[in-house]
Amino acid sequence: MAVSYQRKEAMYRAYMEFFELAEKKRRWNIWDDIPWDDLDPRLNNEGDAMRLETYCGVELYLPDYIAEGVNISREIFGQAWFAANWAYEESKHALVFREYLVRSGLRTTEEYMKFEESVLEQRWQSRTITLRQTTIYGAFQELLTYHIYRKQYDRAKLAENTVLMRVMELIARDEAAHCGFYRKIVQYELDDDRDGATEDIVSVLGSFSMPGSDIMPNYQDRLATPDAGLTREQFMRHIIFPTLKTFGVTRGDIARIQSAKAERA
Amino acid sequence: MQAETNLVAAALRQAAPECSDSIDRMTPATEISDLGLNSIKLLEAAAYLEEAAKASFPDDRLAKVVKVQDLIQLVREHGTIDPQAFNEK
Ligand SMILES: [Fe+2]
Ligand SMILES: [Fe+2]
Numbered sequence: 001m002a003v004s005y006q007r008k009e010a011m012y013r014a015y016m017e018f019f020e021l022a023e024k025k026r027r028w029n030i031w032d033d034i035p036w037d038d039l040d041p042r043l044n045n046e047g048d049a050m051r052l053e054t055y056c057g058v059e060l061y062l063p064d065y066i067a068e069g070v071n072i073s074r075e076i077f078g079q080a081w082f083a084a085n086w087a088y089e090e091s092k093h094a095l096v097f098r099e100y101l102v103r104s105g106l107r108t109t110e111e112y113m114k115f116e117e118s119v120l121e122q123r124w125q126s127r128t129i130t131l132r133q134t135t136i137y138g139a140f141q142e143l144l145t146y147h148i149y150r151k152q153y154d155r156a157k158l159a160e161n162t163v164l165m166r167v168m169e170l171i172a173r174d175e176a177a178h179c180g181f182y183r184k185i186v187q188y189e190l191d192d193d194r195d196g197a198t199e200d201i202v203s204v205l206g207s208f209s210m211p212g213s214d215i216m217p218n219y220q221d222r223l224a225t226p227d228a229g230l231t232r233e234q235f236m237r238h239i240i241f242p243t244l245k246t247f248g249v250t251r252g253d254i255a256r257i258q259s260a261k262a263e264r265a
Numbered sequence: 266m267q268a269e270t271n272l273v274a275a276a277l278r279q280a281a282p283e284c285s286d287s288i289d290r291m292t293p294a295t296e297i298s299d300l301g302l303n304s305i306k307l308l309e310a311a312a313y314l315e316e317a318a319k320a321s322f323p324d325d326r327l328a329k330v331v332k333v334q335d336l337i338q339l340v341r342e343h344g345t346i347d348p349q350a351f352n353e354k
Contacts, residue, residue, distance in 0.1 A: 205305040236304055236328035254305070255312035258280070 003076055010188055011078030018181045019085060026177060028170050030096050035163055041105045043161040047225050049106040051152065054222040056097035057119045058212045062090055064124035065211065072131050079131070082181055089174045096167055104163075122215035127207055132197060135185045136204045140243055141211065142179035144230065146172050147238050151227055183246055190247055198249055198257050205240065269340045272317055273333060277302065280310035293334035300333075311336070318344025 066087045073079035098116075101107040107115070128134045153168035189197040210229075213219050223229050230238065244250070270293070277288050277300065284301040291300060297307055311327055314320070314336065320343040330336055340346070 202305055202309075206303060232298075232304065232331075233328050237325065240304060240308070241324045241328065251308050251312035251315065255280075255309050255316070258309050262282075 007188065007192070008076055008078065011076050011185065013078070014181065014184050014188075015078035015082050018082065018177065022085065022089070022177065026173060028092075030092065030099060033170060034096070034166050036103060039104055039163045040161070043159050043164075044104050044106050046106075048164075049101065050222055050225040051228050052097050052101055053107065053115055054216070054219070054225070054228060055148070055152075056094050056101065057115070057216045057219075058210060059090060059094035059097065060116060060119045061124040061212050061215075062087065062094060065090070068126045069134070072134055076131075079135075079185065086178060089178070093171050093174070096171070100164065100167055118217050119212075121217075124211055124215060127209075128204060130200070132186075132189050133200050133204055135182055135189065136197070136201050137208070138182035139179060139186050140205065140208060140239055142175050142182060143243060144210070144235070144239050146175040146179060147230060147234070148228075149175060151230075155227060183243075186247060190249075195257055195260075198253055199261060201244075201247065201249060202254055202258060268346045269337045269344075270333075272314060272340060272344075272346065273336045276310045276313040276317065276336075277333075279313050281306045291333050293332065293337060295333050296331055297333065297336075298331075311339075314340060314344075318346060320344035 066083070069083040069086070070080060073083050098112060102109055102112055126134065126137075128137050149168045149172035153165055153172060156162075156164035156168055186197065186201075189200075213223075216222075274288055274291070277291075277297075278285055281288070281300070281302050287295075287300045302310065307330065308327070311322055311330075315322060318340045320340065322339050322343055326339060330339070
């Protein structure tokens with residue numbers, strides 16, 4: 001479906017707002033912004049290794065995410081350029097996890113390389129079909145990663161691990177910004193076609209999972225590591241409810257849309 | 266108790282007709298996820314339940330729902346039972 005000039009212009013402005021903040025306030029690099037000299041290997045354990053390796057693994061499918069994300073949005077400048085910038089920011093996430101794993105001694109370079117190889121044996125494929133669904137997925141998924149990293153920040157703070165605290169703080173901030181952009185675009189979609197977008201929200205949530213969860217080796221075992229992910233209750237409380245509230249979508253709306261869909265079928 | 270249980274079963278069935286078999290066999294101790302319902306289906310079922318029981322469930326209570334009995338309890342605490350509500354549909 002052709003995208004209107006008006007919508008393209010709105011997306012362009014949304015991107016410019018996002019990008020300005022990113023360039024002026026949110027840029028960081030792994031050399032100057034992380035206090036590597038304070039790294040204390042005694043503050044880490046195998047649980048930390050498993051969690052970090054798992055997050056690193058999810059971020060390692062970046063080439064696949066980029067391929068799908070850029071292609072599906074190429075006709076809309078604001079969204080395609082967002083995808084490019086998003087990819088740059090995400091690229092630092094896997095990188096900093098890898099650096100942390102190896103510098104802390106939690107994994108040797110060889111162990112890391114073996115892990116990376118095993119992750120990349122499979123290729124990630126999107127479960128969403130349209131750009132609207134992809135955007136909706138992004139709004140939920142980025143908020144989820146924000147909360148996961150925020151949880152790791154709290155853990156690191158408790159352990160007085162200042163290096164990991166800083167890593168998690170920087171990454172969580174990126175994820176929150178990504179979530180904010182996607183939310184804005186979903187709002188445009190809802191303004192254009194409320195029922196259609198709501199139907200997509202329901203279908204995206206119905207099949208929701210973390211990217212890579214079905215292809216990364218031992219993902220479910222890894223997720224069993226304490227605090228690695230969110231519980232079902234936390235997912236409802238921190239991801240589903242606040243996102244639906246932002247979109248102004250109620251349970252009643254969901255029921256109405258689904259009933260209408262069932263009647264059509 | 267039976268009226269609430271019937272209402273819960275009807276709401277779950279309406280949200281997830283594909284899970285009707287497991288819903289027919291469920292007991293209050295059955296976990297919602299074991300019935301085959303994910304979080305969004307649970308929300309949809311909660312909406313039908315709220316409509317039928319003329320209730321509004323608090324989000325934080327809904328987030329804590331694990332078993333069928335948790336939903337029954339929500340209806341008991343917040344609802345006004347009209348046993349005909351689902352029969353009319
Ligand atoms: Fe990330
Ligand atoms: Fe992100």
